[in-house]
Amino acid sequence: MSVRHQVSDELLLDYASGSLSEGWRIAVASHLALCPQSRRRLAVMELTAGALIEEEQPESSTADDDDAWSAMRTRLAAGGGALSGGVDTPRPVSRDAIVLPEPLRSYAGGDVGSLKWRPLGRGAYHILIPTADKSTSVRLLRIPAGKPVPEHGHGGRELTLVLSGSFNDGGEVFARGDLEEADETLEHQPVATPGEDCICLAVTDAPLKFRSWLVRLVQPVLGI
Amino acid sequence: MEDGDRSETEEGDMARLLAAVGRDASMEAFEVVFRNYAPRIRSYMMRLVRDPQMAEELMQETMMTVWRKAALFDAEKGNVSAWIFTIARNLRTDSFRRTRRADFDPNDPAFVPDPEQPADAAFEAREAEARLHEAMKGLPAEQRDLLHLAFFEEVSHSEIASRLALPLGTVKSRIRLAFGKLRSALGERP
Ligand SMILES: [Zn+2]
Ligand SMILES: [Zn+2]
Structure with missing residues (x-):
């Protein structure tokens, strides 16, 4: 299994610099858990940041540095610096069994089977994932095989991470680990691939979005 | 060196x-x-x-x-x-x-691990370091400035666009250009 749709450089840079807010961050971190290639690109960005740190010309004086070092020595002498042990070894568990990777699983409160899915109508379900980030709404969607995702057109940015099954969007197939980035310029109608329900994580700006697509949902069938 | x-x-x-x-x-x-x-x-x-x-x-x-x-x-x-x-x-x-900091966990059983590292990874890490520094020196000022803003001022790419009064598309393409060059200097897919 190889992830075909990786996170963009600009979004990954926001993650690497620490400027991404919680809602988006859940989607990007969960994608990174599933995509070694994207993690390699993250490592290059962190290497770049390290090189920028090396090139810094700090303004501090020798006296400042001596003070700082003696403060550190005092803390260490007071026993503040217990060393961490060696590297943890991964737990030997079948990785196919789990649908939601960390950090998403902790946010959701368990894996997909143990969660309380709420019906959206027409066979679709969702779960709202609580976060402290008021600028985004984060939800899991479960779209029945062969059926369209109940949306769309975007008020702002939208990230969709596929966790199980796949969907087809304008001829492109997104499968487990693939991340789709959409903005207000995109009008699309993702359709779950026949054969298996599609579970995905969707992060959008503005909680208002939800209302509009609930309204759409109760509208007559769109003809797909 | x-x-x-x-x-x-x-x-x-x-x-x-x-x-x-x-x-x-x-x-x-x-x-x-x-x-x-x-x-x-x-x-x-x-x-x-x-x-x-x-x-x-x-x-x-x-x-x-x-x-x-x-x-x-x-x-x-x-x-x-x-x-x-x-x-x-x-x-x-x-x-x-x-808020908590959402991060992936390499010990999570659902985590997809890296492919095996080549045996000479230590040598490659030093090499990569040197090549990255070279490549960074070669970046145009506008791309370097952008990296500084991102990492040191912790501003998102959309905030960079508004601070520099540049179209968002321009900022995005500068980011892609900069990291494309840095990755290819490291012998990776740009
Ligand atoms: Zn260095
Ligand atoms: Zn969408």
Whole structure:
């Protein structure tokens, strides 16, 4: 299994610099858990940041540095610096069994089977994932095989991470680990691939979005 | 390095010193690491918090974490500056946002692990370091400035666009160009 749709450089840079807010961050971190290639690109960005740190010309004086070092020595002498042990070894568990990777699983409160899915109508379900980030709404969607995702057109940015099954969007197939980035310029109608329900994580700006697509949902069938 | 490239020599030294901290809890080694990075991390912190006392505390916390986690640093594959940057960045984000920091967990059974590393990874890590520094020198000023803004001012690419009064598309393409060049300097898919 190889992830075909990786996170963009600009979004990954926001993650690497620490400027991404919680809602988006859940989607990007969960994608990174599933995509070694994207993690390699993250490592290059962190290497770049390290090189920028090396090139810094700090303004501090020798006296400042001596003070700082003696403060550190005092803390260490007071026993503040217990060393961490060696590297943890991964737990030997079948990785196919789990649908939601960390950090998403902790946010959701368990894996997909143990969660309380709420019906959206027409066979679709969702779960709202609580976060402290008021600028985004984060939800899991479960779209029945062969059926369209109940949306769309975007008020702002939208990230969709596929966790199980796949969907087809304008001829492109997104499968487990693939991340789709959409903005207000995109009008699309993702359709779950026949054969298996599609579970995905969707992060959008503005909680208002939800209302509009609930309204759409109760509208007559769109003809797909 | 031909004409004594300072940072490259330091990076190799730093990796050995940090390994000594992790292995022997060596105070002598840690002092050298501390004196090299503390001023840099302090100024990194100052750029965002703009409060000398808080910057000092965050720097101390970063260096304390470096001490405690030194044994977890992989001197074969890792890069000291990049590793310390991630510690500093995480502390800074945690101190600013009261929300938790969503991160992937390499020990999670659902985590898809990296493909096997080649045996000469240590050599490659040093090589990569040198090549990256070269490539960064070759970046146009507009791309370097953008990296500075992103990493040191912690602004998102959309905030960069509004600060520099540039179209968002221009900022995005500069980011892609810069990292495309850096990745290909490292022999990776641009
Ligand atoms: Zn370096
Ligand atoms: Zn959409």
